[in-house]
Amino acid sequence: MTKFRVGRTIISGICLILAGLFIWGLVAGEEWRFWAIAAPVIVGFSVVLGIGFSIGRLMASTKIAQAPDKPPEE
Numbered sequence: 001m002t003k004f005r006v007g008r009t010i011i012s013g014i015c016l017i018l019a020g021l022f023i024w025g026l027v028a029g030e031e032w033r034f035w036a037i038a039a040p041v042i043v044g045f046s047v048v049l050g051i052g053f054s055i056g057r058l059m060a061s062t063k064i065a066q067a068p069d070k071p072p073e074e
Contacts, residue, residue, distance in 0.1 A: 022040070
């Protein structure tokens, strides 16, 4: 098996486990239902904030190139 196949298999397994935990959390009881909804929202919001931070940092650190000076026209 190549490295990519192993990685895909691991990612698929993790996704199946997380989906099972999510469904279990929804049906397990009232105390788990809150966290079954809150945990994915917290993770998703953190990912969006991280992407926004990355874009902002990239924009702040990018130097603006000035147009070359044109020779004076005669």
